[in-house]
Amino acid sequence: MAGGLQELRRRIRSVQNTQQITRAMKLVAGAKLRRAEERARASRDYFDQIRAITARAVERSHGLGHPLLEVRPVETASMVVVTSDRGLAGPFNTNVLRRAMLELNHVEAKRKVVFAVGRKGRDFFRYRNVSMIEEFIGLGDDPSYRQARAIADTVMARYLEREVDAVYLTFTRYHNAMSQEPVTLQLLPVVLDEAVKGQDDAGAHMGYVFEPDPQEVFQDLLPRYVEMLIFGALLESKASEQGARMTAMDNASKNAEELIRRLILLRNRLRQAAITREIAELVGGAEALK
Incomplete structure (x- = not known):
């Protein structure tokens, strides 16, 4: 006894x-969540607007040729999967990785590879022998636009060199500390997104005048579009991670x-x-x- x-x-x-x-x-995660939530919400308007502007610009480009708009047969499909570097965040990583695998299985391609953002994703795909073309770890609790640009430059370089023929982006969209939603977007080639295609605002139906010329405008707009989508995904994912960890x-x-x-x-x-x-x-x- x-x-x-x-x-x-x-x-x-x-x-x-x-x-x-x-x-x-919990207290540490709550403090970090407030900062991450502010950054995610502050960037969301720009995130949505650049998607809408790019979609309308592409629609009114009259078939302008640009490498990032080129739709070609998908021999190799790739996916950028955003996870965390640390665990103890409830089902946060499990949900986004499950969504990524589900979307990859639905893609018709001879070869499938991933860009792993975060240690948890890297370890997950390595353990399952999924081919990783690049890995990005150690981004910290405050991802910067410079880090997003580095990821975007790598992804676009692989696409332009025809190592991959389509790129998708899977991350976790933040709603609140109790609710986070894994989502998947097509990153490359840049296509008209039905979610923003129908969003009209003042001047949405007016013709676009490209200055100095369409080719130069798209040369700057399309890479910025890819960078911003990845940056927005990093911010949304970080807020979701802290919310999930606090819960x-x-x-x-x-x-x-x-x-x-x-x-x-x-x-x-x-x-x-x-x-x-x-x-x-x-x-x-x-x-x-x-």
Whole structure:
């Protein structure tokens, strides 16, 4: 009985220590979430507008030829998958990786490769022997536009060199700390997105005048479009990661509290049983002496 009580006491101390860690991680994730959420929401308008502007510009380009607009037979399909570098974020990484694999399976191509952004994605694809063409890790808690541009430059270079024929982007869109949604967008070739094609605003139906000329405008607009989509995905994913981690740590702290309560109740019952048995032994001994 003494051994059982000692084991319970060690277990209670262990769970209490774990609870302190999960509470601290929740507070840290909450502080990081506020910053990540502000950045994601601040960039969302630009993210949506550049998609809409690019879609309308492509629609009114009258068949302008540009390498990033070239649609060709898909021999090699690729996907940029944005995950986190660290775990303990609930189902965040699992959901986006499941979505990426599902979308890859639906793509008709002889060869499929991935651009892994984040250690969790890299390890996932490496373990499953999925071909990785590039990996990007260690982006930190505040992804910069420079980092997004580096990823975009690599992706566009592979596309222009015809190493890949289509590029998709899978990331997690942030709604709130309790809700994140894995989504997939086509990155290359740049196509008219039905989600933004129908968005009209003042002047949407007016003809575009390209200055200095359409080729030079698209030479700047299309790479910026790819860069911004990746940058927006990084910001949305980082906010989703922190929200998922805060929620996961909150649930872990509550579960630890419930487990501690049950362990303390069991410990008290064992102590009461031990005391009752000792009293019974004393009474029995006293009766035997009479």
